[in-house]
Amino acid sequence: MSTPSATVTATTQATHPPTELEIRRVFAGLVIVLALGAIDQSIVATALPRIVSDLGGISHLSWVVTSYVLASTATMPLYGKLSDQYGRKPVLYFAIFMFLLGSVLCGAARNLVELIVFRAIQGIGAGGLLPLAQIIIGDMVPPTQRGKRQGVVAGIFALCSVVGPVIGGVITDVLSWHWIFFVNLPVGAVAFVIISRTLRQYTPLHARRIDYLGSLLMTTCTIALLLVLTLGGGEWPWLSMPIIALSAFALVTGVMFVRHVKHEPEPVLPLDLFHNRLFVIASIVMALTFMGLMGASLFFPLFFQLVMGVSPARSGVLTGPMMMGIALSALFNGRVLMRAGRYKPTVVAGLAVATMSFGVLAWSAATAQSLYIIEPSIFVLGLGLGLVMPNVTIAVQSALAPIHRGVGTATLTFFRSLGGLVGVAGSGAILAWQLRGHVAATMPTAAMTPEGGGMANHPLLHQVTNAAVMVYRHAIASTFTVGACIVACAFVLILLLPEVPLSDHHHAAPAPAAD
Numbered sequence: 001m002s003t004p005s006a007t008v009t010a011t012t013q014a015t016h017p018p019t020e021l022e023i024r025r026v027f028a029g030l031v032i033v034l035a036l037g038a039i040d041q042s043i044v045a046t047a048l049p050r051i052v053s054d055l056g057g058i059s060h061l062s063w064v065v066t067s068y069v070l071a072s073t074a075t076m077p078l079y080g081k082l083s084d085q086y087g088r089k090p091v092l093y094f095a096i097f098m099f100l101l102g103s104v105l106c107g108a109a110r111n112l113v114e115l116i117v118f119r120a121i122q123g124i125g126a127g128g129l130l131p132l133a134q135i136i137i138g139d140m141v142p143p144t145q146r147g148k149r150q151g152v153v154a155g156i157f158a159l160c161s162v163v164g165p166v167i168g169g170v171i172t173d174v175l176s177w178h179w180i181f182f183v184n185l186p187v188g189a190v191a192f193v194i195i196s197r198t199l200r201q202y203t204p205l206h207a208r209r210i211d212y213l214g215s216l217l218m219t220t221c222t223i224a225l226l227l228v229l230t231l232g233g234g235e236w237p238w239l240s241m242p243i244i245a246l247s248a249f250a251l252v253t254g255v256m257f258v259r260h261v262k263h264e265p266e267p268v269l270p271l272d273l274f275h276n277r278l279f280v281i282a283s284i285v286m287a288l289t290f291m292g293l294m295g296a297s298l299f300f301p302l303f304f305q306l307v308m309g310v311s312p313a314r315s316g317v318l319t320g321p322m323m324m325g326i327a328l329s330a331l332f333n334g335r336v337l338m339r340a341g342r343y344k345p346t347v348v349a350g351l352a353v354a355t356m357s358f359g360v361l362a363w364s365a366a367t368a369q370s371l372y373i374i375e376p377s378i379f380v381l382g383l384g385l386g387l388v389m390p391n392v393t394i395a396v397q398s399a400l401a402p403i404h405r406g407v408g409t410a411t412l413t414f415f416r417s418l419g420g421l422v423g424v425a426g427s428g429a430i431l432a433w434q435l436r437g438h439v440a441a442t443m444p445t446a447a448m449t450p451e452g453g454g455m456a457n458h459p460l461l462h463q464v465t466n467a468a469v470m471v472y473r474h475a476i477a478s479t480f481t482v483g484a485c486i487v488a489c490a491f492v493l494i495l496l497l498p499e500v501p502l503s504d505h506h507h508a509a510p511a512p513a514a515d
Contacts, residue, residue, distance in 0.1 A: 018140045022198060026140060027149060029194030030133040031156060033092070036099065036188055037072075037129035038157045040122075041065070042164025047177040054177065055112045063116045066230050071123030073417040074222040078215055079128035080410025081268050083135055084403060085210070089199050092132045093192070099125030100188045107181035122181075131410035136199065138397040138405055154330035154389050158323035158382075214268040217257035224250035226418075229425040233432065273408055278399040281497045282392045283412055287419030288490035289351070289388055295423030296358065296483030297322065299431065300378070303365060303476045307469055321375055325382020326389075333387050343391040344499040350387025351491035357381035358484030365477035389416075398500045423486070427479045 018026075048064065083091040102122025109115035130153075137149045171179050224246050232243045261267035273279050300319045304310045310318065333346060360377040363369070393412060400408040 018200070022200075023140050025194065025198040026136065027152075029191050029198060030136060031152070032187060032191035032194070033096065033129050034133050034153060034156050035160060036096075036184060036191065037126045038160035039164045039167070040126065040184070041068070042161055043168035043171070043180045044068075046165045046168030047172045047180050050172050050177045051112075051115070055109070055115065064112070064119055067116045067120040068123035068126065069417075069421070070223055070226050070230070071120040072127035073226060073414065073421070074219050075124055075127035076131050076414040076417065077218065077269055077407060077411045079131055080135065080407035082210075082406075083132060083410075084406035085266075088132060088136050088139065088406070089195070091128065092136070092195060092199075095125050095128030095132060096188055096192055096195075097125065098122070099129065100185055101125070103181040103184040103188070107178040131413040134393055134397075134413065135406045135409045138393075138409060152331065154386055155327035158327040158330075158386075161323050211261075211264055211266060211268040214257065214260050214264055217253050217260060218268055221250050221253035221257055222414075224253065226421060229421045232425060233429045238429070269407065269411065270404060273400070273404060273411065276399060278498045278500065279396055279408060279412075281493060282396050283415040285347075285351075285490045285494050285497070286389070286392050286412055287415045287422070288486050288493070289354075289385065290416050290419040291423035291426070292354075292358065292483040292486035292490070293385060293423065294420035295427035295486070296361070296480050298424055298427055299476045299479055302472070306472045307365070307476065308371070318371070318375065319378070321379035322382035322385075325379045325384075326386040327382075329383040329386030330390055333390060342499060343395050344494070344497055346387050347391045347395075347494050347497070348491070350384045350391075351487060351494055353384030354381055354388070355384075355484055355488045355491050357384060358480060358487055362477050362480035362484055365473060365480055368473065395497070395500065399498075423483075427482065430479050430482060431475050 044064065051064065079091060079095060099122055102118055102120075102125055105118035106115055106122060109118055134153065137153075141149055168180055171177075171183060228243055228246045228250060231246075232238045236242050257269075258271075261269060261271055297319070300322075304314070304318050329350070357377050357380045361374065361381070364374045364377060393409065396408055396412050397405055
C-alpha cells in the first residue's frame with residue numbers, strides 16, 4: 001500500500017525521465033563497476049599458487065576465496081534496503097570505496113591471515129556492485145528496453161569469467177600477485193568519476209531509519225548458513241559438532257529475525273516482498289537455476305582433465321562455449337526478444353533448453369561420447385541460461401513497487417548467490433558419495449598396493465587407471481543428472497510465474513532530489 005509521499009514522488013518521476021545520453025553515460029560507469037566485481041574472483045583464483053608460495057599457509061588457502069564470498073553474499077540485501085532509504089548514489093559510492101580499500105589492503109598483505117581478513121573487506125564492497133547496478137538500470141530504463149542493458153550485464157559476467165584467468169596469469173607472471181589487487185585502483189577511480197558526474201542523486205522513497213537489530217540478525221544468520229554450506233562435507237563432516245552448532249545458530253537467528261521484522265516498522269527485509277507471488281517464484285527459480293548451473297559446471301574442468309584426458313589449459317578453453325552461449329543469448333534477448341514486452345515465454349524456453357542440454361551432458365558423460373557432442377551441448381546450455389537471468393530480474397523489478405525495488409532486486413541477487421553455493425556444496429557431496437560407493441567395487445586392492453614397490457611396471461596399473469576413469473565418469477555424470485533435475489524443477493515452477501505487462505515508457509523511477 002503506497003503512502004501519499006510515495007504517490008507524489010511517483011508523479012514527479014514520470015515528468016523527469018533520464019535522457020538516452022544520460023543513460024548511456026551512467027551505463028558506461030556501471031559497466032566498469034560490474035567488470036570490477038565480475039573479474040575479481042577468476043583473477044585471484046589464477047594467482048593462488050603464487051600467493052601460497054609467498055605467504056605460506058596452504059591449509060587455509062580456500063579461505064582467501066571463502067571470506068570474499070561470505071562477505072559479498074551476506075551484504076547483498078543490506079545494500080538494496082539502504083539504497084531505498086538513502087538513494088542509489090551514496091550507497092554505490094560506499095560499495096566502490098570498500099572494494100577499493102579492500103583491494104589496497106589485499107595487495108599490501110604480509111601473511112595469509114591478513115589477506116583473508118582483507119578479502120572479507122573487499123567482499124563487503126563487492127556485495128553491492130552487481131545489485132546496485134541492476135537497481136540503477138531498473139530506475140533509469142523503461143521495462144521493455146531494460147532487457148538490452150540486463151543482457152549486457154550477463155555478457156560482462158560471461159566475458160570476465162573467460163578473460164579473468166588469462167589476465168590474472170599475465171599480471172602475476174609479469175608483475176606479481178600483489179598487482180592483481182592494485183590494478184583495481186585506477187579502474188575503480190575511473191568508474192567513481194564517471195558515476196559522480198553522470199548519475200543523479202534521487203530523493204529516497206523511504207524514511208531514513210536503519211533497522212540495526214534486523215541487519216545484525218539477518219547478517220549473522222546468513223553467514224552461519226553460508227559457513228555450513230561452505231565447510232560442511234569438506235573442512236568438517238556434515239554431522240560433526242561444529243556443523244550442527246552452526247546450523248542450530250542459523251536456525252535460531254533466522255527465527256529471531258522473522259519475529260523481529262514482523263513488528264519493525266521499517267525492516268531491513270520487508271516481509272511484504274514474500275507476499276508477492278511473482279517475487280517468490282522468481283527467487284526460487286533463480287536459486288534453482290544457479291544451484292544446477294554451479295553444481296554441475298564446477299566439475300567441467302575435472303571431467304575434461306580426468307575423464308577426457310586433456311590438459312588443464314585446454315580444459316579451460318573447453319568450458320568457454322557455455323559462457324559464449326550465455327553472452328550471445330542474453331544480448332539477443334535484450335535487443336530482439338524483449339521488444340515484444342513479454343518475458344515469460346523467453347524464460348520458459350530458456351529453462352526448457354537448459355534442461356535438455358543438461359540431460360544430454362549427463363548421457364554423454366555416462367556413455368563416453370566425444371567432444372563433438374559434449375561441446376555443442378555446453379554451448380546450448382549457455383544459450384538457455386542466458387535467457388533466464390536477465391528476464392527474471394526484469395520481471396521482479398516490474399512487479400515490485402518503487403519503494404521496494406532496491407531491496408527486492410538485491411534480495412533476488414542474494415538468492416542467486418545462495419543457490420550457487422548450495423549447488424557447489426551439494427554437488428561436492430554427491431561426487432564424494434559416488435566415489436566412495438564405486439572405489440571399493442571397481443579398484444582392485446592389489447593394484448593399489450603392489451608388492452615390491454614396482455608400481456611403474458606393475459601389470460594392474462592400466463586397470464587401475466581405467467577403473468579410476470570409469471569411477472570419475474559415472475560420478476561426474478551423476479552431478480550432471482542432478483543438475484538437469486534441479487533445472488527441470490525450475491522449468492516446472494516458472495510455468496506458474498505471473499506475467500506483468502511491461503511498459504514501453506519510463507515510469508516509477510526515482511525523482512531528482514531538490515538542490
